[in-house]
Amino acid sequence: MFKKLLVTVAATVLAFSAVPSSGQAATLTALSDNFNTETLSLNYNSFANWNVSNGTVDLIGPGFFALCGGTRCVDMDGSTANAGDLTTKDNFAIGSYALSFRIAGNQRGGAADGMVVTFGDLNELFVRNPFDPFGLVQRTVNLAALDFLTFSHNGGDNIGILLDDVTIRQLSVIPLPAALPLYGAGLAVMGFIGWRRKMKNKN
Numbered sequence: 001m002f003k004k005l006l007v008t009v010a011a012t013v014l015a016f017s018a019v020p021s022s023g024q025a026a027t028l029t030a031l032s033d034n035f036n037t038e039t040l041s042l043n044y045n046s047f048a049n050w051n052v053s054n055g056t057v058d059l060i061g062p063g064f065f066a067l068c069g070g071t072r073c074v075d076m077d078g079s080t081a082n083a084g085d086l087t088t089k090d091n092f093a094i095g096s097y098a099l100s101f102r103i104a105g106n107q108r109g110g111a112a113d114g115m116v117v118t119f120g121d122l123n124e125l126f127v128r129n130p131f132d133p134f135g136l137v138q139r140t141v142n143l144a145a146l147d148f149l150t151f152s153h154n155g156g157d158n159i160g161i162l163l164d165d166v167t168i169r170q171l172s173v174i175p176l177p178a179a180l181p182l183y184g185a186g187l188a189v190m191g192f193i194g195w196r197r198k199m200k201n202k203n
């Protein structure tokens with residue numbers, strides 16, 4: 001009976017330590033989000049995987065601003081005249097990553113929009129004209145330290161760049177600048193072995 005209780009307690013402790021309780025950040029190596037299970041809403045801030053700060057974003061889709069091609073997506077400039085930042089709730093482990101996302105112009109008019117994406121060594125401004133269609137962006141990113149991915153929209157006229165289908169996939173646990181010399185050294189050794197073989201065959 002006591003033994004059984006101990007096993008139960010141990011299993012419970014293990015279960016709690018393995019799964020971070022809600023609100024507690026975890027460290028990830030992958031994330032894939034199409035926003036399709038989020039709730040249609042202006043100034044939305046109940047994302048499964050993201051926090052909104054420094055302003056607002058809208059969650060739009062069919063039946064509620066159908067601007068995302070039959071699916072739900074994020075209008076990065078919400079409805080408070082202050083465009084928000086969308087940041088992953090969890091951070092990502094050190095390493096190199098394949099990052100991809102789809103963005104489109106605001107699909108409503110007005111001036112071109114700008115959004116800065118920061119993640120590891122990536123700090124890039126994306127500018128889209130109002131009626132630019134959705135296009136895939138792909139980047140290889142290095143994290144020398146734990147980091148969060150942030151999409152930060154400029155300005156605040158309530159119509160912004162549309163964001164959908166964010167995926168992050170770890171390529172290597174070693175950041176690329178560190179891995180590259182190792183790769184180079186490997187190539188040099190292979191080259192030397194090949195040269196030795198060639199010389200041997202000549203002799």
Ligand SMILES: [Ca+2]
Nearest residue numbers: 034071072164
């Ligand atoms: Ca979507």
Ligand SMILES: [Ca+2]
Nearest residue numbers: 075077078158
């Ligand atoms: Ca909006």
Ligand SMILES: [Ca+2]
Nearest residue numbers: 113157159160
């Ligand atoms: Ca705008």
